Amino acid sequence: MNNEAMNIILQKIREYDSIMLFRHIRNDGDCVGVTKGLKRIIQLTWPEKHVYLIDSDTAKYLEFMGPEDDDVSDDVYKISLGIVLDTASEDRISNKKYTLCRELIKLDHHIPLETYGDYQWIEEDMSSCCEMVVKFYAAFRDELKIDSLAATHLYTGMVTDSGRFRYSDVNGDTMRHAGILLDIGIDTETLYSRLYLDTLDYLKFKARIYNQIEITPNGVAYIYIDRAMQEEMGLSLEQASACINNLDSIQGCICWIAFIESGDEKGSVRVRLRSRFVCINSIAENYRGGGHARASGATVYSREEANALLRDADALVKDYKETHEGWL
Numbered sequence: 495m496n497n498e499a500m501n502i503i504l505q506k507i508r509e510y511d512s513i514m515l516f517r518h519i520r521n522d523g524d525c526v527g528v529t530k531g532l533k534r535i536i537q538l539t540w541p542e543k544h545v546y547l548i549d550s551d552t553a554k555y556l557e558f559m560g561p562e563d564d565d566v567s568d569d570v571y572k573i574s575l576g577i578v579l580d581t582a583s584e585d586r587i588s589n590k591k592y593t594l595c596r597e598l599i600k601l602d603h604h605i606p607l608e609t610y611g612d613y614q615w616i617e618e619d620m621s622s623c624c625e626m627v628v629k630f631y632a633a634f635r636d637e638l639k640i641d642s643l644a645a646t647h648l649y650t651g652m653v654t655d656s657g658r659f660r661y662s663d664v665n666g667d668t669m670r671h672a673g674i675l676l677d678i679g680i681d682t683e684t685l686y687s688r689l690y691l692d693t694l695d696y697l698k699f700k701a702r703i704y705n706q707i708e709i710t711p712n713g714v715a716y717i718y719i720d721r722a723m724q725e726e727m728g729l730s731l732e733q734a735s736a737c738i739n740n741l742d743s744i745q746g747c748i749c750w751i752a753f754i755e756s757g758d759e760k761g762s763v764r765v766r767l768r769s770r771f772v773c774i775n776s777i778a779e780n781y782r783g784g785g786h787a788r789a790s791g792a793t794v795y796s797r798e799e800a801n802a803l804l805r806d807a808d809a810l811v812k813d814y815k816e817t818h819e820g821w822l
C-alpha cells in the first residue's frame with residue numbers, strides 16, 4: 495500500500511515539469527524541513543524542472559533554513575503538480591492557492607481528519623513527515639539525488655518533530671532513516687545550536703513560566719500566557735508559544751497544555767497539548783484541532799473555554815491513571 499503510494503508520487507513527479515510544495519500554517523521544523531528537503535531532492539534529480547515553495551508564513555527560529563520563493567502567476571499553479579506536506583486538513587494549508595493546481599498529492603504523518611487531494615500517502619505512525627521523505631528517497635535512491643543541504647533540512651524536521659529522538663513514535667526505522675542523512679553529512683553542532691540556544695532574556699521568561707505552572711487535581715500541568723505578559727516580556731507569539739516545552743518534565747503530569755492568547759480580533763487562544771503514555775488528540779479534536787496522539791494543537795476563544803478544555807483533559811488523565819499502571 496505504502497509502496498504503491500510512493501510509486502505513484504514518483505511517477506507524478508517525473509510527469510510534471512512544474513511542481514509546487516505546500517505546508518501547514520504556524521509552520522514548524524518538520525513542515526519547513528520537508529518542503530525544503532523535497533524541493534532540493536527534486537531540483538538535484540531533475541534540474542530542468544521548476545519547483546516552487548511559496549509561503550508567506552515564516553518562523554524566526556527557522557530563518558536559517560533560507561527564504562521561500564516569490565509568488566508566481568495563477569497560470570503556473572494551473573499547470574503544476576501540487577504536493578501538500580505535513581498537513582492533516584485543507585483548512586490548515588498555508589498557501590490557499592493550492593486549489594489551482596492541476597493535481598494534488600497529500601503526504602502526511604498526522605492522524606487523518608479528512609481526505610483531500612487526488613492521491614494520498616499517509617503514515618500516521620511515522621515520527622515526522624521528513625522521515626517519510628527519507629523513506630521515499632531510500633526507496634528510489636538509484637534515481638533520486640540528495641546532498642548535505644537536503645539532508646540537513648530533512649534532519650531538522652526529524653529532530654524537532656521527535657523531540658530530539660525522544661518521543662514514543664521513534665523506532666528503529668527512525669534511527670536508520672536518520673542514519674542515512676547523517677551518512678550524507680550534517681553539521682549537527684551548528685544545527686543543534688541554531689535550534690536550541692536561547693537568549694538570556696528568553697531564559698528569564700522561562701524562569702517566569704516555571705513559576706506560573708499550575709496543575710489540575712489529576713495531574714495536567716498548564717500555563718496561560720495572556721497578551722499582557724507577552725507585551726511585558728517583549729515576546730513574539732512564536733516565542734511565547736515555545737513555552738510548551740517547559741512543562742514536559744514534571745513527575746506524574748502525563749499531560750501538559752499551554753494556552754497562548756494570539757491577540758487577533760477574534761480573541762483566539764492557541765492551545766498546544768502534549769502528553770506521555772496517554773493519548774490526547776481526542777481533546778484537541780473537540781476544540782477545533784487535531785494532530786498526533788501525544789502532540790496536538792487546538793483553538794479556544796475564551797478563558798471559560800480554556801477551563802472547559804482543562805476539565806476534559808483532567809477527566810481523561812484521571813481515567814487513564816485509574817485504568818493503567820506504569821505511567822510516570
Ligand code: AMP
Nearest residue numbers: 582766782783784785786789790791792
Ligand atoms: P502545535 O502545538 O501547534 O505544534 O501542534 C502539534 C501538532 O498538532 C503538530 O503536528 C500540528 O501540525 C498539529 N496540529 C496543530 N493544530 C492542528 C489542527 N487544528 N488540526 C490538525 N492538526 C493540528
